Amino acid sequence: xxxxxxRRLMFTVPVLLFIxxxxxxxxxxxxxDPTGNLPMTIPPDVREKxxxxxxxxxxxxxxxxxxxxxxxxxxxxxIIDKMFDVCxxxxxxxxxxxxxxxxxxxxxxxxxxxxxTLWVVGMSYVVxxxxxxxIGVISAYKQYSWFDQAGTFVSMVGFSVPSFFSxxxxxxxxxxxxxxxxxxxxTTLKVVDWDTFMMQIRQMVMPVMVxxxxxxxxxxxxxxxxxxxxxxxxxxxxxxxKGMKETTVLLVHVLRNSLIPxxxxxxxxxxxxxxxxxxxxxxxxxxxxxxxxxIGIQGADIPLVQTLTFIFAVLIVMFNxxxxxxxxxxxxxxxxx
Amino acid sequence: MKLKTLLxxxxxxxxxxxxAAQAERGSDGQLNIIxxxxxxxLNPYLSGGSKDRDASALIIExxxxxxxxxxxxxxxxxxxxxxxxxGISEDLTSITWTLSEGIxxxxxxxxxxxxxxxxxxxxxxxxxxxxxxxxxxxxENVEAIDDRTVKVTFSKxxxxxxGPFVGNASPIIQAAQFADCLGAAAPNCTDANFGxxxxxxxxxxxxxxxDTISYVANPNFRDSAKPAFASVTFKGGGxxxxxxxxxxxxxxxxxxxxxxxxxEVLSNMEAAGKGRVVSAFGTMxxxxxxxxxxxxAAAGDARSTPEAGGHPYLADPAVRRALSMAIDRATLVEVGxxxxxKETCNVVPAPAIYASxxxxxxxxxxxxxxxxxxxxxxxxxxxxxxxxxxxxxELSILYQTSTNAVRQDTQALVKQWWGEIGVETELRxxxxxxFFGSDPAxxxxxxxxxxxxxxxxxxFDGTDPETYMNSWTCGQIPGPDNGWQGNxxxxxxxxxxxxxxxxLSSTSALDERAAIIQTLNNMLMEAGAIIPLVHRxxxxxxxxxxxxxxxxxxxxxxxxxxxxxxxxx
Numbered sequence: 001x002x003x004x005x006x007r008r009l010m011f012t013v014p015v016l017l018f019i020x021x022x023x024x025x026x027x028x029x030x031x032x033d034p035t036g037n038l039p040m041t042i043p044p045d046v047r048e049k050x051x052x053x054x055x056x057x058x059x060x061x062x063x064x065x066x067x068x069x070x071x072x073x074x075x076x077x078x079i080i081d082k083m084f085d086v087c088x089x090x091x092x093x094x095x096x097x098x099x100x101x102x103x104x105x106x107x108x109x110x111x112x113x114x115x116x117t118l119w120v121v122g123m124s125y126v127v128x129x130x131x132x133x134x135i136g137v138i139s140a141y142k143q144y145s146w147f148d149q150a151g152t153f154v155s156m157v158g159f160s161v162p163s164f165f166s167x168x169x170x171x172x173x174x175x176x177x178x179x180x181x182x183x184x185x186x187t188t189l190k191v192v193d194w195d196t197f198m199m200q201i202r203q204m205v206m207p208v209m210v211x212x213x214x215x216x217x218x219x220x221x222x223x224x225x226x227x228x229x230x231x232x233x234x235x236x237x238x239x240x241x242k243g244m245k246e247t248t249v250l251l252v253h254v255l256r257n258s259l260i261p262x263x264x265x266x267x268x269x270x271x272x273x274x275x276x277x278x279x280x281x282x283x284x285x286x287x288x289x290x291x292x293x294x295i296g297i298q299g300a301d302i303p304l305v306q307t308l309t310f311i312f313a314v315l316i317v318m319f320n321x322x323x324x325x326x327x328x329x330x331x332x333x334x335x336x337x
Numbered sequence: 338m339k340l341k342t343l344l345x346x347x348x349x350x351x352x353x354x355x356x357a358a359q360a361e362r363g364s365d366g367q368l369n370i371i372x373x374x375x376x377x378x379l380n381p382y383l384s385g386g387s388k389d390r391d392a393s394a395l396i397i398e399x400x401x402x403x404x405x406x407x408x409x410x411x412x413x414x415x416x417x418x419x420x421x422x423x424g425i426s427e428d429l430t431s432i433t434w435t436l437s438e439g440i441x442x443x444x445x446x447x448x449x450x451x452x453x454x455x456x457x458x459x460x461x462x463x464x465x466x467x468x469x470x471x472x473x474x475x476x477e478n479v480e481a482i483d484d485r486t487v488k489v490t491f492s493k494x495x496x497x498x499x500g501p502f503v504g505n506a507s508p509i510i511q512a513a514q515f516a517d518c519l520g521a522a523a524p525n526c527t528d529a530n531f532g533x534x535x536x537x538x539x540x541x542x543x544x545x546x547x548d549t550i551s552y553v554a555n556p557n558f559r560d561s562a563k564p565a566f567a568s569v570t571f572k573g574g575g576x577x578x579x580x581x582x583x584x585x586x587x588x589x590x591x592x593x594x595x596x597x598x599x600x601e602v603l604s605n606m607e608a609a610g611k612g613r614v615v616s617a618f619g620t621m622x623x624x625x626x627x628x629x630x631x632x633x634a635a636a637g638d639a640r641s642t643p644e645a646g647g648h649p650y651l652a653d654p655a656v657r658r659a660l661s662m663a664i665d666r667a668t669l670v671e672v673g674x675x676x677x678x679k680e681t682c683n684v685v686p687a688p689a690i691y692a693s694x695x696x697x698x699x700x701x702x703x704x705x706x707x708x709x710x711x712x713x714x715x716x717x718x719x720x721x722x723x724x725x726x727x728x729x730x731e732l733s734i735l736y737q738t739s740t741n742a743v744r745q746d747t748q749a750l751v752k753q754w755w756g757e758i759g760v761e762t763e764l765r766x767x768x769x770x771x772f773f774g775s776d777p778a779x780x781x782x783x784x785x786x787x788x789x790x791x792x793x794x795x796x797f798d799g800t801d802p803e804t805y806m807n808s809w810t811c812g813q814i815p816g817p818d819n820g821w822q823g824n825x826x827x828x829x830x831x832x833x834x835x836x837x838x839x840x841l842s843s844t845s846a847l848d849e850r851a852a853i854i855q856t857l858n859n860m861l862m863e864a865g866a867i868i869p870l871v872h873r874x875x876x877x878x879x880x881x882x883x884x885x886x887x888x889x890x891x892x893x894x895x896x897x898x899x900x901x902x903x904x905x906x
Binding site for chain 1: 371375377378380383384385386387464465466467468470471521523524525527530531543545546547548549551570572573574575576579582583586587589590768769770771772773774776778779781784793794795796797798804815820822823824
């Protein structure tokens with residue numbers, strides 16, 4: 001298993017380098033321009049100067065190489081400096097990956113956005129899983145019951161209603177009509193006492209609700225299908241024949257075996273948490289990673305988009321590996337060596 | 338609930354204060370502003386976006402701002418220099434500013450002429466990519482005569498020398514803070530770019546890029562009773578409708594910027610009674626540009642340049658006139674703009690002294706007249722396909738604009754009207770970052786103009802249109818030899834027009850300038866090179882409890898935020 005993990009890890013390096021190059025090429029070919037959204041009153045020669053000051057005049061391989069140096073060498077060094085409060089080689093004038101719109105280091109922007117994304121999107125994932133597993137189990141055990149039918153209906157709604165609709169709908173109901181929750185997320189809120197904690201909960205309710213509906217829909221269907229597969233297995237009949245209690249059969253034997261594929265699905269979904277929820281974040285003004293990415297794309301802020309997309313790629317590759325390893329741990333029949 | 342408590346608190350504070358007492362700094366508590374485009378940076382010299390300029394207008398100020406009528410108001414000086422008071426030299430090549438006495442930066446140090454000189458150096462530095470470079474055009478030298486006097490010398494006579502340090506494009510920054518940020522080093526000064534020290538009513542307490550800015554009142558602001566608000570939150574993100582909802586329906590925010598919302602939706606929101614929609618008109622005009630050169634692919638490399646020759650049918654003035662006559666501008670305003678638009682027939686619709694009335698025929702739609710005009714010019718449907726033609730050339734137009742719901746509505750309406758005069762229209766929309774981008778390799782930019790008609794909004798900064806009128810001179814035609822840079826999108830070229838623009842640059846009397854500008858405007862309109870559609874205003878929304886908002890189209894919307902207070906309407 002360790003050998004396998006190491007082999008896979010080594011293989012990720014060329015894969016990620018290749019991905020970063022592809023992202024760079026695609027972004028370079030995109031026909032938008034960082035000065036495109038500036039007011040029309042700024043004349044073309046001034047725009048040209050602005051583009052030059054952003055380093056756009058240089059050829060593509062040079063820009064890619066610079067980005068690699070900045071991202072793979074300078075940024076890690078900077079993190080070391082920050083963590084241990086030291087100054088490694090060249091800390092004064094180290095070139096960092098800078099956003100074109102804010103002119104500040106991209107990594108600092110991402111770090112600033114992490115808390116709200118992890119809180120809102122992460123929490124919705126947790127809530128979604130907590131709801132989905134029991135729903136899936138009961139739906140499968142009582143197949144075609146009213147509960148199963150209701151669960152199927154809710155899943156269908158969760159799958160098919162986009163968050164730009166459900167988000168605005170809950171805002172109109174709970175913010176405009178009832179006035180229970182704020183429609184705009186306050187990222188500057190610091191939780192220091194009970195009141196601010198309640199405020200944080202209140203501003204999280206709606207976005208978490210909207211996102212959890214989608215997660216629940218997806219995972220509960222997986223759970224149900226997996227339970228149904230296992231419920232008809234011979235070992236279940238044997239367990240029942242041995243006179244085991246129905247709860248033991250269901251929750252120990254069937255549930256554990258059914259969870260194996262579901263855990264993989266859950267692990268593969270985790271990178272999406274860090275990616276943020278572009279639309280839901282925009283609807284509730286959460287201003288997390290997803291919103292940062294969309295602003296970057298709209299403003300043709302290439303260093304920002306490049307860095308974010310690449311970080312997503314790293315997470316996806318890593319969590320694929322984790323899912324594979326988890327599979328081996330959970331199911332002793334599966335061995336990679 | 339937080340806001341409600343705050344509002345109650347503020348109301349209580351107001352109720353308890355002795356009647357008619359002078360407001361105190363910070364007595365009105367918290368102010369919440371939402372901009373649906375988040376602010377990226379607080380240094381307007383590195384951005385140029387109006388959201389960034391507005392957010393920085395709370396902190397840094399120019400010497401002089403414009404008020405909502407377009408008149409200049411001194412901020413950091415006592416008097417506005419003119420030729421009459423000796424502030425502008427007789428030969429119009431220099432202007433001398435005298436700073437007011439006793440103005441302090443928010444860190445407590447004094448504002449001096451050195452800061453003003455530094456500001457010019459900062460923007461004029463090589464490799465800085467200064468977005469406000471236009472404000473410093475033709476500046477030869479900026480020098481400090483003494484601690485409070487600054488002399489700006491121009492390389493040629495400037496009839497309108499109020500470019501540098503006037504209006505929201507060129508506020509004064511502190512020399513001490515930005516000393517190491519000149520030229521190529523500018524982007525590296527993140528702390529200064531995210532928290533400039535200023536002379537304005539507020540200063541930054543926390544800046545979260547592309548998200549939220551928190552401000553507190555500047556303790557060293559020159560008027561000890563202002564600002565009335567102790568702190569400001571400047572939130573960004575979401576969309577225009579959501580921002581409107583937050584002010585007009587839920588009341589979570591006090592002020593929202595740029596309400597590009599369907600007029601009907603907006604008036605429904607306003608009916609909730611929590612806030613009101615305000616508008617102000619500057620010089621923005623949504624217009625069609627008519628390509629006077631051959632834009633067909635057959636022209637090859639010369640496509641859309643004067644070398645390709647005249648346009649197959651748009652070169653005929655009758656066609657251009659007929660296209661304009663067929664448009665019902667009032668309907669365009671009603672459908673797409675509501676309070677944010679008025680129909681216009683001029684490319685220079687304001688200030689009032691420059692607005693011509695010679696072209697007002699375009700205000701009424703005249704389909705019959707347009708049909709008759711085309712008939713008499715020989716454009717008839719000879720082959721029975723429903724489209725007018727002449728000498729084998731069909732009146733089939735490619736009409737492009739940027740992707741935007743209002744623009745696509747306008748396109749659809751215009752296509753229908755043009756259909757009624759026998760003109761076929763193909764519509765095309767291009768993403769804004771591509772269309773307004775200036776990648777010379779892209780065929781889809783508004784400069785390349787590989788189409789017959791294109792539509793967008795343009796305007797000029799400040800109140801003087803001299804540079805703007807210069808846009809339509811022959812030398813400004815974009816083409817391969819200048820990397821497709823240039824402002825003359827219609828490829829209009831007229832020696833009389835150019836001569837008049839030269840005359841404008843050496844005329845200083847205001848009424849003479851106004852006459853020339855009106856004539857230039859009329860020349861463009863009569864030639865049909867530009868078909869103006871809608872005079873667009875700035876539209877914002879503010880809570881009923883927020884007093885003092887005076888929307889300003891000539892400067893930052895935040896120009897008088899020091900005077901905003903909390904109260905009942």
